[in-house]
Amino acid sequence: QTVVTQEPSFSVSPGGTITLTCGLSSGSVSTSYYPSWYQQTPGQAPRTLIYNINIRSSGVPDRFSGSILGNKAALTITGAQADDESDYYCVLYMGSGIWVFGGGTKLTVL
Amino acid sequence: QVQLQESGPGLVKPSETLSLTCDVSGYSISSGYYWGWIRQPPGKGLEWIGSVYHSGSTYYNPSLKSRVTISVETSKNKFSLKLSSVTAADTAVYYCARHLAVGAFDPWGQGILVTVSS
Numbered sequence: 001q002t003v004v005t006q007e008p009s010f011s012v013s014p015g016g017t018i019t020l021t022c023g024l025s026s027g028s029v030s031t032s033y034y035p036s037w038y039q040q041t042p043g044q045a046p047r048t049l050i051y052n053i054n055i056r057s058s059g060v061p062d063r064f065s066g067s068i069l070g071n072k073a074a075l076t077i078t079g080a081q082a083d084d085e086s087d088y089y090c091v092l093y094m095g096s097g098i099w100v101f102g103g104g105t106k107l108t109v110l
Numbered sequence: 111q112v113q114l115q116e117s118g119p120g121l122v123k124p125s126e127t128l129s130l131t132c133d134v135s136g137y138s139i140s141s142g143y144y145w146g147w148i149r150q151p152p153g154k155g156l157e158w159i160g161s162v163y164h165s166g167s168t169y170y171n172p173s174l175k176s177r178v179t180i181s182v183e184t185s186k187n188k189f190s191l192k193l194s195s196v197t198a199a200d201t202a203v204y205y206c207a208r209h210l211a212v213g214a215f216d217p218w219g220q221g222i223l224v225t226v227s228s
Contacts, residue, residue: 097169
């Protein structure tokens with residue numbers, strides 16, 4: 001089964017910019033994988049940030065943006081804030097009704 | 111405002127069947143969308159379990175397919191998950207969520223912790 005890869009951890013300084021990526025163990029992420037991104041803090045359900053590559057969910061600030069960078073999907077946070085410290089997950093559509101989540105990235109803001 | 115709420119036993123014995131229900135309010139399941147189950151073992155990442163379309167068509171994670179059944183009850187506006195032959199590895203927070211065919215999982219339920227233990 002195809003594995004969806006994410007950086008296990010990342011750190012960013014307050015006010016800084018960071019790009020998290022979402023790739024495949026084999027092959028490239030393209031628009032047909034319809035990548036979406038979720039933010040999760042401890043004890044809470046995931047919150048939808050981005051879907052269909054780059055569409056922000058309602059209420060999500062515009063400092064969160066999605067794209068395809070090279071052969072991966074990407075989530076960029078511009079002007080990181082302390083409350084951006086969370087786990088971030090991507091999910092890709094594999095076709096035939098099948099979805100696969102990445103392992104998640106733990107983002108530290110310090 | 112669409113809201114989803116998981117319910118079911120918080121403790122299941124090994125080898126038994128885990129059964130959960132997701133009650134949907136603020137939207138009629140029969141109007142469309144896909145309705146999915148996702149789980150998260152303690153301290154680990156998210157895993158898609160499967161989804162059901164409002165018509166009853168189902169899609170399952172290949173790694174769980176032999177043990178999973180997801181069904182929809184449009185008359186009661188809810189959908190359900192059954193996972194058979196559970197082991198300790200099935201201990202997780204189970205979430206339900208709505209999604210489009212190729213769209214975001216949104217919204218999510220608050221999640222329910224299910225522990226598999228004798």
